[in-house]
Amino acid sequence: MDSTVLIGIIVTLALLVVAFFTYRANSTSNDDKPIEPVKKEAPKAKENKKKEEKKEVPHKKITKEDTPLRVGAFKGHTGTVTSHAVSSDGKYAATSSEDRTIKIWEIKTLKESDIKSIHIPIPYDHATAICFTADSRHLLVVLKEAEQVVAFKILPKKDDKGKQYQEAHRFPLDKSHAGDVKQIAASTNSKFVVTMSDDTKFNVWTIKGALLHTVDTSSVKNNKFLITPDSRFIAVATWSSEVKLWEVLYDKEGNFKEVKKTMELFGHSSTIHSISVSADATKIATCSKDHSWKVYNINVKNNSPNIIFAHQGEKEGGYDHVGLSEDARTVATTQGNLLTFFRHNPGNNTVDSLDTVTLLNTPLGLEWNEDQLFVYFNQGITVFSNPNPGTKKKGKK
Template identity: 35%
Template sequence: MEIVALVALTLLLGALVVLVAFAVGKRKEELRVQAEQTSNCAAEGVAAKGPATKKHKQEKQQRSRKDKLSQHNFTHPLLASSLKGHNGYVTCLDFSSNGKYLASCADDRTVRIWSTKDFLSREHKCLRANVELDHATLVRFSPDSRAFITWLANGDTIRVFKMSKKEDGSMSFKVASDDFPLKHKAAILNIGIAETGKFIMSASTDTTIHIWDLKGNILASINTNQMNNSYVAVSPCGRFVASCGFTPDVKVWEVCFAKTGEFKEVTRAFELKGHSAGVHAFAFSNDSHKMVTVSKDGTWKLWNTDVEYKKQQDPYLLKTVPCASSDGSLAALSPDGRVVAISDGCNLTMYDASGGELEEQMLGVHALGITDLRFDVTGRFLACSGDRAVRVFHNTPGYRAAIRDMQDMLKKAQNEAMKQRLRQQISDAQKALAAAVQ
């Protein structure tokens, strides 16, 4: 009997061990899946910044092809369209200055050119420019909207594509004879072309910014002295280059040319000082008279930069608003300066710039984080990229802000012709707002 009891006890203990091992294994698997889902929505090293660090590059390479290419479904009342032509991870987008096109690039070795007039259509056709033996992580239109530049992921350089119309009306793309020479030693953050057409900018994650002429010759190099760069951009007016990074400041330089067109120098213009931690990103209004910054301190700030900086006048702070932010957060400011958009990982929020009120919130816009964010030149739409798609939203906060401003102007107007014109503009804006929220 003792032997039988001992055998029974042994079997019971064995069964318990098996059950415990199974439970532990199951819990580990649950934690692993949860960790992967959290990681996917962290938006690390995204954006117009491209592959920001070696760590981010490795993490991107480690994502399985299946996870990277899976299509993320998203709906929202303000979603005007989802542009789904890419077969790879979309890293960057840009609107042409004539308002007709949106360009997007992905790791599927293509740049897609979309027509903005099709945003509200059911079908969104696009033109495809192939990036031979490489893929583009960044894309920017030329001022005349007849060319665009790309940053090559493997070549670590700038490649120029020229756009031209064929006799049948279709578009063709021709690659410039030579890529720009290799000059950066760290991962690239951003590229840009001045609206004046006088220079091209490229910036990397160390402290380096290069100013190029259009033929690929370096005109000047800037050391930002910010430990590292987190974001760099050219102002819409084409006069300034600004950078932010480890320090709580945004530094702005003016790229100066002689009246005859020759490059002169790069000089410090002004700084934005007020955050208590490093700045993730910033954006200009269309006339460069305002800037918005988003920081690790959990706020965004709106600045008046229409100052006489050559007389040592500093920009002044207009608004400070709490917001959610994280590494890779981006900021966008509508062309008229009325609306601020902030990305935080997979999520997107829109604020009234004047009062700072939260107007709209879109959660889970992209599964793997938002990689680029910008308004179109008319201010009607806000676009962001990520996963295999570009999401285009109606800028309803912009319509509401414009209506409020025009109503205030109507109360103060004394000229009857001005009153009539404002009433018509208010009516048009109200109709556009009603159509956008249907």
């Protein structure tokens, strides 16, 4: 091999060796240096403010351990609950279901390990609406397929067949409604019964089933109705943004004569979902899709009701249900699965939010019984105590 070529090869190898060790030395030097943390730019104050506004306060869940307001529950249905009722004497709570049963619970046994109840099967049919009569001795039941109203008498104890109820009478609805009857209610003076479906009419009957009067509300759809505790008014919440009231007129003997439209409750800007009434029949609460609830004074002259107090909510979706306590000092509402209690302060006419509970399921309705709120679900009832307890309804034990 030529000496010149050999020298060239040796020089090239030497240069490669020098380059390799120089690279290793630089790498080791860089590894020994501490790694400086990457500096992040501080978020802008405006962005921080937005994040704080979106942050929500966690709500309590319905569990016996962490919700002091929860008193107990009545459970047992396997199908969707279609209707509910509490007897006027505060003794019973009842629910009907698509599972073809009706359950009547004794309220006083709520906290006992063995809750007492009356089980009424409805073979080949189911109830769409129920209510107690004024004397709390009968439960009126609307049957979907049979299109009849059945009155079940509640017995003080089980008979020789093991039943604590018996059929007292029944009457046909005679196609008087265009759709399924969603509500039934009996007046406290036992003079009449009202039924209502999703159409635009409601019917007035005698307890035995004679049709007394039919009223067209002239609305697209009827949502809810109630009979005031003094049996004076029938109030209907419709698809429109007002509640319409009909006054019940009686003859000289005190029997039902007719109903006459007497006043309307204005103030909402959208559909009214639910209504409730105070025990003294002077105040009506409403809740609407417009994210608000209101309480009206209907004990007025010249049929000019006025709003006593109200609340405008911030959560989208509107209020689904409203319950006005018997003394009208507490308002309970639901929005989805949120149950909120509000307190009215008459002195300065302000409204405070007392407690909000995140329910495990979306409720189907609310009903007060003295200082307890009955919240109805698909499988039964959960009972809460009033965080703003007041006076008890006269006549209740």
